[in-house]
Amino acid sequence: MDNRLFLLLHVTSVILLSGVTFAAFAAPQSENRRPSLMMSGVLSLLVFLTGFGILGGAPPGWAIVKVVCWLVLSGLTGMAFRMTGRIPTLRIVAVVVIAIAVAMVIYKPF
Numbered sequence: 001m002d003n004r005l006f007l008l009l010h011v012t013s014v015i016l017l018s019g020v021t022f023a024a025f026a027a028p029q030s031e032n033r034r035p036s037l038m039m040s041g042v043l044s045l046l047v048f049l050t051g052f053g054i055l056g057g058a059p060p061g062w063a064i065v066k067v068v069c070w071l072v073l074s075g076l077t078g079m080a081f082r083m084t085g086r087i088p089t090l091r092i093v094a095v096v097v098i099a100i101a102v103a104m105v106i107y108k109p110f
Contacts, residue, residue: 010050024080061110
């Protein structure tokens, strides 16, 4: 498969995963839980598969940091429904994790 297709799918699924996460922060009602968690899971899997499809071989250090960021972002959607009192803190965590992941892609420090 062409590397550009993996990149397109990866970036699109990361944007959508971020959107689903922030939508869960905005509306943590129980009727939104199942669709949000299903969409988050599918998008998270797509992010994971396309990310390693882009790399091909052994991941460099910056990619390991991105995997940790992905794990945190993937867990935040579920946490939004369980920890409704801490949503402002979870939002900050999401923004910081996304910023770290973007910085790793742009600068590739290690």
